[in-house]
Amino acid sequence: MxxxxxxxxxxxxxxxxxxxxxxxxxxxxxxxxxxxxxxxxxxxxxxxxxxxxxxxxxxxxxxxxxxxxxxxxNGDLGRSYLQKTEVSTLIASRLPASLLLMAGAIFCELLFGLTMGVVAALNRGSRIDETLMVASFVGVSAPQFVIGILLLYIFAVQLGWFPIGGYGTFAHLVLPSLTLGFLGAGWYSRMMRSSLIEVLRQDYVRTARAAGIARARVLLGHALPNAILPIIAMIGIDIGLFMSGIVVVESVFGWPGIGQLAWQAIQRVDIPIIMGVTLVSACAIVLGNLIADLITPLIDPRIRLR
Structure with missing residues (x-):
């Protein structure tokens, strides 16, 4: 190790x-x-x-x-041309917002995506399966700014349940997380459905069912741990993507994350900030994949790290 x-x-x-x-x-x-x-x-x-x-x-x-x-x-990311501030300081000031949005988005996409995928796999070929897969296709295809604006209009403007934008409370986090999670949930649900259907066809699952083990126990103890392995790799990638911030979502909701910082730097050709955000994002993606690789053997002991 x-x-x-x-x-x-x-x-x-x-x-x-x-x-x-x-x-x-x-x-x-x-x-x-x-x-x-x-x-x-x-x-x-x-x-x-x-x-x-x-x-x-x-x-x-x-x-x-x-x-x-x-x-x-030497750990020096340079100094912003325009803001006259160390790039590491600027990134560190935006890091809490990016981490919070990342956690919220991953939670939403896993909650909805895995639930939809499992339900669709257990009801393969039924109306439920078709409806959930259509919903996942819409989630994957719909532009994020459209989803964000619709959520803002319905839940912030019309119903007044959440603030229109900003950062600081749990209420500010809900709509941006749902916007990002809606896209991810579509991918996760389709992958989870395919993976779980394949696992349910395996001999050891049929043997466990034939031995009289309860269906819920077979699903939770045998099928899901194996079906979820491809999902873990996707989570590792998402850690890096959300860590770097999604510029469109941050712009729609006024979220002060690293993505918004990068967009402002691109508009002003502030090279040190662009370089710093790019490297931090790349580092997050690599570390996210490393964490996913380290977690995988804990779920499936047959997998060995080499």
Missing amino acids: VAYVARRLIQTMLILIGISFVTFVLLYLVPADPARQIAGRSATAATVENIRQQLGLNLPFHEQYLRYLGGLL
Whole structure:
């Protein structure tokens, strides 16, 4: 276990360095000029050039990247061009909101998705199965901003059950979590249904039923632990996706997460923030998959980490 985790952490470092290089190249090729963005439209050429020299933007590409990589290896994500604040400080200030939204969204998609998938699998071919699968298809296909606006209109404007937007209380969390969870629930329900149907066909399940074991016990003790294994891998990916924030949902609900920070930075060509959010998101995805891989053997002892 220790050796496996050590190997994965080394792989994580190499992946992050690779992502930092690719992202840096793409941002370097962007035609927008950060120095001009900072100086403003009315600034003189001399002022713009002075800012470019202060930020090191006049250096060759390899020098800029090595300079950034050196700071990154020392735990320095850089300093925002426009906000004049350390990127790590800005990300840390948005982190609680992103973690809260991530937890709420994963809870909603698992609650609705797994329930729908299990019910559909146990009623395969029935009207219930068809209705739930149609609902999951709608959830997967519907744009998130449309779902968000509909939830806001119904539950915030018309019924007044929840606030229209903002952050700070449990009531503020419900609608954004449902919006994100609605999409995830569609994927989870379809995967859970397929996985559970396949498991229910296995010989050991039929043997357990033939031995007179109660259906609920067979389902909970034998079928579900095996059917849920693909779901765990998806949760690991979702941890990274939700951790980075969903820009559309955060914009609709005014949620102050990392995704909103990244969108503001993109509009202003604030490269250090874009780089910092990209690396934090990549790290979250890798660590989420690592956690999923470590949990899987606890559910199915036949699986060994190598």
